[in-house]
Amino acid sequence: MANSKYEYVKSFEVETKLMPSTWIVLRIDGRHFHQFSDEHEFEKPNDERALRLMNACAKAMFEEFPDIVFSYGVSDEYSFVFKKATEFYNRRSSKIASITASFFSAAYAIKWKEFFPDNDLKSIPSFDARTVCYPSIKIVRDYLAWRQVDCHINNQYNTCFWMLVKSGKTKSQAQAELKGTQTQDKNEILFQQFGINYAELPEIFRKGSCVFKDKVEEIVKYNEKGPVKRLRNKVIIDHCDIIGDKFWKDHANILEDD
Ligand code: DGT
Ligand code: MG
Ligand code: MG
Ligand code: MG
Ligand code: MG
Numbered sequence: 001m002a003n004s005k006y007e008y009v010k011s012f013e014v015e016t017k018l019m020p021s022t023w024i025v026l027r028i029d030g031r032h033f034h035q036f037s038d039e040h041e042f043e044k045p046n047d048e049r050a051l052r053l054m055n056a057c058a059k060a061m062f063e064e065f066p067d068i069v070f071s072y073g074v075s076d077e078y079s080f081v082f083k084k085a086t087e088f089y090n091r092r093s094s095k096i097a098s099i100t101a102s103f104f105s106a107a108y109a110i111k112w113k114e115f116f117p118d119n120d121l122k123s124i125p126s127f128d129a130r131t132v133c134y135p136s137i138k139i140v141r142d143y144l145a146w147r148q149v150d151c152h153i154n155n156q157y158n159t160c161f162w163m164l165v166k167s168g169k170t171k172s173q174a175q176a177e178l179k180g181t182q183t184q185d186k187n188e189i190l191f192q193q194f195g196i197n198y199a200e201l202p203e204i205f206r207k208g209s210c211v212f213k214d215k216v217e218e219i220v221k222y223n224e225k226g227p228v229k230r231l232r233n234k235v236i237i238d239h240c241d242i243i244g245d246k247f248w249k250d251h252a253n254i255l256e257d258d
Helices: 007-012 033-039 048-064 093-115 137-166 171-178 183-194 203-207 246-250
Strands: 023-030 068-074 077-082 127-134 209-223 226-238
Touching: 023 033, 023 093, 023 137, 048 068, 048 077, 048 093, 048 203, 048 209, 048 226, 068 137, 077 137, 093 127, 127 137, 137 171, 137 183, 137 203, 171 183
Parallel strands: none
Antiparallel strands: 023 077, 023 127, 068 077, 068 209, 209 226
């Protein structure tokens, strides 16, 4: 097509290219989910249906965008790690953030009924997205540890807070009671006042969720001797500890230099 005299307007476009040879971490976060969770009567402090819906959207991302090697989600956010050598959208930040945020938002709306069969979607869910480049495995791991520590701190606080409120305290009384408390104090409050052993709460609440590919033994067919099993690479959702070394030793391929 011949250039028109208007073509020059393209020269005003600015592209932010993400640094080559670094892990791109994309974080998606629900917009106004404080309001959204109230409006849809999410259970407090954690609504398992809402978390599983987020996980299903993350799994859909994994299946749609093959350069994602790992993801971690908590509350209304999900982080996605792209492999170091990715050329996804030529590493153009605005393309990556806009496409993934819109894909995730659409998935959330489409899958809503699967997880909330009795609740109508009352407003349009949307998610923001940002991209950050990290130059080493250590820093990617520290990033993920930061999110998981955040999950733990918030979940422990919120669990105490809502137990106090549900037991009759006002929100400001609960806040005052928790002010300045350490991890151990909160565990004591839960145990002494409510008989809850924090360590026994569901892992999905305490640890958040990880999505990654792993080799899983699957039955592929049955013959006269019984089931025939094969190792298959599958996208799995688990609630692992990603702060310590064990997970990363067991799954060294996830962040390997490629
Ligand atoms: P933003 O991200 O700046 O648009 O604002 P928000 O309101 O999304 O705030 P954010 O992302 O810092 O915090 C997430 C909110 O979502 C927080 O107010 C609690 C709510 N939320 C997330 N998961 C759950 C849940 O499972 N149950 C309940 N009750 N609330 C949840
Ligand atoms: Mg926010
Ligand atoms: Mg949010
Ligand atoms: Mg958030
Ligand atoms: Mg186009």
